[in-house]
Amino acid sequence: MRLGRQLEETLGTEEISDSDPLFVEAGLERVSDGFHTEPELVRGRSYELAVACAGQGVMSLSVALDNPVRRTVNCDGVPVRLPVTGAAAEVGIETEGMPGATGMVAWRLDKADR
Numbered sequence: 001m002r003l004g005r006q007l008e009e010t011l012g013t014e015e016i017s018d019s020d021p022l023f024v025e026a027g028l029e030r031v032s033d034g035f036h037t038e039p040e041l042v043r044g045r046s047y048e049l050a051v052a053c054a055g056q057g058v059m060s061l062s063v064a065l066d067n068p069v070r071r072t073v074n075c076d077g078v079p080v081r082l083p084v085t086g087a088a089a090e091v092g093i094e095t096e097g098m099p100g101a102t103g104m105v106a107w108r109l110d111k112a113d114r
Contacts, residue, residue: 003054004028007106010052010079016108024109031059031075031097031105038090039109045085046112049093052079055103064092075103083112 008014013026024047029035031053041047053059053075063069063084073080073095084091095105 003104004106006077007052007054007104010054010077011050011106011108013106013108022111022113024111026106026108028104028106029095031055031057031095031101031103034059034095034097035105035107036092036094037107038092041084041091047084047109048112049082049084049107049109050079051082051095051105051107052077053095053101053103053105055101057098057101057103059095059097059101059105061095062093072098073105075101075105084109 016023025039051061053073054077055075057075059073061071061073
């Protein structure tokens with residue numbers, strides 16, 4: 001679980017509280033399992049998504065927006081940060097490990113401080 005703790009520290013989720021007014025959601029999964037989430041967002045509101053993978057290989061990140069975003073994320077522990085605008089009530093966010101990818105993936109979604 002060392003990689004999981006590393007990612008939680010990197011994204012600042014180890015001690016996050018639901019009482020934080022900007023926090024929306026966060027999670028931690030095995031790269032091989034990936035994750036799929038559909039947070040309810042406020043139309044027109046700005047958010048920031050941070051996704052980090054620690055281990056070996058690469059994974060794909062997809063964000064279903066009006067203009068879908070697809071990125072390849074290296075499992076090097078460095079977070080990828082994306083602005084997300086609540087264009088719909090629910091936005092699909094998912095990852096999938098590429099062949100041979102191992103380790104952990106973590107994400108954090110916050111309201112942008114604007």
